[in-house]
Amino acid sequence: xxxxxxxGALLLACVVPTAAAAMDAESVLTKGTWALGLQVGGGExxxxxxxxxxxxxxxxxxxxxxGYFPFEQFGKGWLKGALETGLESWFQYxxxxxxxxxxxxxxxxxxxxxxxxxxxxxxxxxxxxxxTNLKVREIRSIFTFVxxxxxxxxxxxxxxxxxxxxxRFQHLSNGHTASPNRGVNSDSGIIGLTYYFK
Numbered sequence: 648x649x650x651x652x653x654x655g656a657l658l659l660a661c662v663v664p665t666a667a668a669a670m671d672a673e674s675v676l677t678k679g680t681w682a683l684g685l686q687v688g689g690g691e692x693x694x695x696x697x698x699x700x701x702x703x704x705x706x707x708x709x710x711x712x713x714g715y716f717p718f719e720q721f722g723k724g725w726l727k728g729a730l731e732t733g734l735e736s737w738f739q740y741x742x743x744x745x746x747x748x749x750x751x752x753x754x755x756x757x758x759x760x761x762x763x764x765x766x767x768x769x770x771x772x773x774x775x776x777x778x779t780n781l782k783v784r785e786i787r788s789i790f791t792f793v794x795x796x797x798x799x800x801x802x803x804x805x806x807x808x809x810x811x812x813x814x815r816f817q818h819l820s821n822g823h824t825a826s827p828n829r830g831v832n833s834d835s836g837i838i839g840l841t842y843y844f845k
Contacts, residue, residue, distance in 0.1 A: 670803045673720070673761040675843050676729040682714035683842045686735075690817065690835025691743075702783035704831055708739040712755065712841075720761065731757040735773060737793065741781055749791060749819070751777015765803040769813070772796050779819075781831075788825035794818045801841070812838045 692704040714733030722728050733755045741747040753775030760768045773795040780789065799813020815837060820830040 670765045670806055672759070672763075672765060672767045672801075672803050672809075673727075675803070675806060676716060676720070676731075676759050676761065676767070678716055678719050679845055680716045681844050682712070682716075682731060682733065683844070684712045684714070684811075684839050686710045686712060686811075686837045686839030688815075688835055688837035690815075690833045692831055692833050695832050698829070700784075702744050702785060702831075704741060704781070704783060704785075704833065705743040706739050706741045706833070706835075708737065708835070710735045710737050710837070710839075712736075712839075714755070714757065714841075725760065725762055727761050729759045729761060731755075731759060733757070735775075737775065737777060744783065747779065747781040749777055749779035749781060749793070751775050751791070751793065753793060753795075759801070765809075767801040767803070767809070768798070769801060769811075770796075770798045771813070771815075773815075781819075783831070784827065785829040785831045786819060786821055787827055788821040790821055790824055792820050792822050794820075795835075797837075799837070807843050809841050809843070810839070811841065812836070 687709050689707040694701050712735040714731040720729045735753045735755050737751050739749040753773040755773040757771040779791045795815045795817045797815035801809040801811040803809045815835045817833045821828050
C-alpha cells in the first residue's frame with residue numbers, strides 16, 4: 648500500500664503542467680499562510696516491540712487538515728525551512744482483524760524544507776485523542792491517544808496547490824486508562840492535496 652501511494656504521487660508529479668517546475672515554494676510558505684488539505688491513506692500493524700503474537704491490524708483513513716505558518720522562514724542552505732502548525736481531524740476504518748473505527752482530533756507540526764523549487768520535503772509529528780471501538784488484544788477501550796511521526800514530500804502543481812505523499816509511524820494507546828494497553832504500532836502511508844492561501 649505504501650509503495651502504491653508513493654508511485655501514484657510520482658506518476659502524478661510527472662504529468663502535471665511544466666509551469667510547476669518554475670514555481671518556487673519558498674515564496675508561498677511564508678508567515679501568515681494558511682493550508683487547507685485532505686489526506687487519505689492506510690497501513691498495517693508492525694511488530695517493532697517483537698511480541699510473540701500481534702492482532703494483524705490493518706486500516707484505511709481520511710484526514711482533513713488545516714494548517715498555519717506563524718513564523719518567518721528560518722535556517723540556512725538546504726536546511727532552510729518553514730514551520731507549519733495545525734489541526735487534523737482523523738477517521739480510521741479498520742479492515743482486520745475485524746471492522747471497527749477510530750476518530751478524533753490531532754495537533755500537527757510539519758517542517759517544510761525549502762530550496763528545491765516546487766519539490767518540498769517535510770518531516771512531521773502529530774498527536775491527539777479520540778474514540779474507538781477497536782477491540783484487540785493490544786487495546787480494548789473506547790478512548791485512545793494517537794501519536795505519529797513521519798516524513799514525506801510535497802510537489803507544487805500550481806502556486807496555490809500541492810500534492811504530497813509520505814510515511815507515518817503510528818502508535819495507538821489508551822494511556823493506561825483501561826486494560827489491556829499494550830498499544831498498536833503501525834506503518835502507514837498517506838497521499839494528499841493541499842491548497843495554500845493568505
